[in-house]
Amino acid sequence: MRRADRQVWPRPEARAARRLVRRVPRVVDLDPLPPPPESGTTFAGRSFVLVDDGCGIALELGDLLERHGAQVRTPMDVDGPCDGLVHLAALRPGAAGVLPRAFAGIGRAVTGGLRWLVLASGAGGRFGHGFHGGGIGDPAPGAGLRGLARTIANEYPEALVRALDLDTEDTPRAIARRIMAELLAAESPVVVGHEGGLRHGLELLPAEPLGDGALDLGRDAVVLLTGVEHEVTARTALELARTTGCHIELMARAPEQDLRLEALAEHAASVRCHAGDARDPQAVRSVAENVHQTHRRLDGVIHAAALGETPRDLDRAYRAKLDGAAALAQAVRPDLGFFAVLCGLAGVRGDRGRAGDAAAEDACGTLAQLWRRRLRGRVLVAGLGPWPDGGTAPGGDEALIDPDAAAAALLREIARGDEPHVVLSGDVR
Numbered sequence: 055m056r057r058a059d060r061q062v063w064p065r066p067e068a069r070a071a072r073r074l075v076r077r078v079p080r081v082v083d084l085d086p087l088p089p090p091p092e093s094g095t096t097f098a099g100r101s102f103v104l105v106d107d108g109c110g111i112a113l114e115l116g117d118l119l120e121r122h123g124a125q126v127r128t129p130m131d132v133d134g135p136c137d138g139l140v141h142l143a144a145l146r147p148g149a150a151g152v153l154p155r156a157f158a159g160i161g162r163a164v165t166g167g168l169r170w171l172v173l174a175s176g177a178g179g180r181f182g183h184g185f186h187g188g189g190i191g192d193p194a195p196g197a198g199l200r201g202l203a204r205t206i207a208n209e210y211p212e213a214l215v216r217a218l219d220l221d222t223e224d225t226p227r228a229i230a231r232r233i234m235a236e237l238l239a240a241e242s243p244v245v246v247g248h249e250g251g252l253r254h255g256l257e258l259l260p261a262e263p264l265g266d267g268a269l270d271l272g273r274d275a276v277v278l279l280t281g282v283e284h285e286v287t288a289r290t291a292l293e294l295a296r297t298t299g300c301h302i303e304l305m306a307r308a309p310e311q312d313l314r315l316e317a318l319a320e321h322a323a324s325v326r327c328h329a330g331d332a333r334d335p336q337a338v339r340s341v342a343e344n345v346h347q348t349h350r351r352l353d354g355v356i357h358a359a360a361l362g363e364t365p366r367d368l369d370r371a372y373r374a375k376l377d378g379a380a381a382l383a384q385a386v387r388p389d390l391g392f393f394a395v396l397c398g399l400a401g402v403r404g405d406r407g408r409a410g411d412a413a414a415e416d417a418c419g420t421l422a423q424l425w426r427r428r429l430r431g432r433v434l435v436a437g438l439g440p441w442p443d444g445g446t447a448p449g450g451d452e453a454l455i456d457p458d459a460a461a462a463a464l465l466r467e468i469a470r471g472d473e474p475h476v477v478l479s480g481d482v483r
Contacts, residue, residue, distance in 0.1 A: 074463045074480060075479050075481045076263055076264070076467075076476060077258045077476070078473050079257070079419065080257055081183055081254050082254065082255045082257050083252070083253070083254060083255075084242075084253040085253070087235040087238075087242075088235070089231065089235065090234040092118075093121040094121075094122045094123070096123065096238065097137075098122070099123065101124070101125045101127070102126045102139070103126075103128075103129065103132055104127070104128045104140045105128075105129065105140070105141045105142050105143050105159075107143070107145040111229050112128045112140075112142055114226045114227045114229075114230035115140060115230035115233055115234060118230055118231070118234045119234070124138070131143075131156075132159030132160065135167075136163060136166075137168065137169045137170065138169060138171070140171075140174065141160065141172065144195040144196035144199065145174055145175075145176045145220065145222060150195060151196075152195060152199070153197065153198040153199065153202070153372060154372040154410075154413075157369055157409075157410070157413075160173070160202070161368065169212075170237055171213055171214070171215045171216070172216045172233060172236065172237065173196075173199040173202065174196070174199075174218050174219075174220055175193065175195065175196025175218070175220070176196065176221075177193035177196060177247075178219070178223075178247075179221045179250070179252065180254060181193065181247055181254075181420070182219075182423045185423050185424070190222060190223060191222075193420045193423055194420075196420075198413035198414060199217050199416075200401075200420075201400065201404065201412035201415055202409055202412060202416070203215050203216065204244055204245070204402075204412060205405065205406065207404060208405070208406050209407075215244055216242070216246060217245045217246070219245075219246070219247040219248070219254075220232065220247075220248050221250055224250065229248075243255045258477060261476070264467065266466070267466065267470045268297050268298065269297070269392075269469045270469070271300045271353060272298070272299075273298070274300075275298065275300040275353040275391075276300065276303060276345060276353050277294060277300055277301070277302060277303065277352075277355070277356065278304075278342065278354070278355045279304055279356045280306075280355070280378070280382070281358030282304045282305065282306040283307050284361045284396075287361075287396065289461040290356060290460075290465065291304060291318060292314055292317055293462055293465055295317075295321040295322035295325075301323045302318055302322040303328065303341070303345045304325065304326065304327045305327075305329075305330050305338070305341050306327065307332075328341045332358065332359040333359045336381075337378075338378045338381050338382050339381050339382070342355070343385070352386060352387070353390070354390065354391045354392040354394075354431075354468070355392070356396065357396065359374060360411070361396065361397075361438075369410070370410070371410025372410045372413050372414045372417075374414070375414035375418065376414045379395045383425045383428070386429070388430055389430055392434070392468050393432070393433050393434070394432075394434040394435075394436060394467075394468055395422070395435045396438055396464070397435060397436065397437045398411065398415060398437060398439045398440075398441075399415075399439045399477065399479065401413070401416035401417075401419060401437065402437055415437065418435045419474075422435040423474060426474055432468055432471075432472075434467060434471065434473075435474060436477075437475075438477075438479075440454055440455060440479070441455060453479075453480035453481060454480050455480040456480070
């Protein structure tokens, strides 16, 4: 995707906010759209690629588009330039995650002058919220598509961009008509869900701040923190040691460098450092296994990877954030007390120039719904930021976040909260 110009000169002075705002993604009701007309000229002479779902939706939608003047192809992947792209691969029966493999085709289409883009998922129209298992409504195949769509919409405001979550229990004809109605609706949110006849949005809404409360951990408890080269993770380790006195296991690319080991050792029952990259799935699995073998227990995990980093390659950026988290979620035992993944704000904001990060962070928020089915303890994906040196600027209603305040808020969220996906950002007031 197009890289954002990040130069700001003169650089503004900014102070970190110690007061944090707590927000939670909520499913909200949207007004229904009128049924699409059976024919017309809206897409006359336009070419559309419908990446096939294998269930008949692409065929039904292709018929509708052709009756509105479009030229339609239904390949299994993006096969060339087009004016409109409707990506239905996540709706295929038994589909695995379409990202990161779909980045290349979507990227070529977008940079080729795309006018219409629909990225479809099949999580039932409620974005995976309330998913209870089984094949129908599984959010995993479409994980990350919302974050990708938000970024593309910000980078290419001249294009109509939608991330549509659909109820695959509807008929192919009904689903095709819903997609067609969205293609004809110029003024709509980027993220829309269709649950039967209901139309939903997904908004980040303010939530009540949590009361004070420490984690219920004794000195014999064991907590693993990965990505401790990041300031907020290091501060969280120190706050955790100070408030609980538990055993602290650290994983960092440079484990002996600036990790406040003396301060940690003053409060923690023990401190050990493991050299390793939290972006590497095998590395995090090995560390988790080592901790189990040493202590015969693991009470909690706080995982951070690639915070504030933006590799140019979308596939690499996506895997850097997601793969380690997904590997840890499978490597730990189901009786883990808590499992927290730290992200930034790109997934909920759609930051320009950060499509890979945005998709990965959105995927983590989506997959939290699945991780909490396997893990019996607290599961949390926390979007934190923006950071003083994190590479992203505050939005209009945000201020830079203070790392100490973020660490305290994160531990409070683990101890007292119950939402799987929470965003903590600095308050401008």
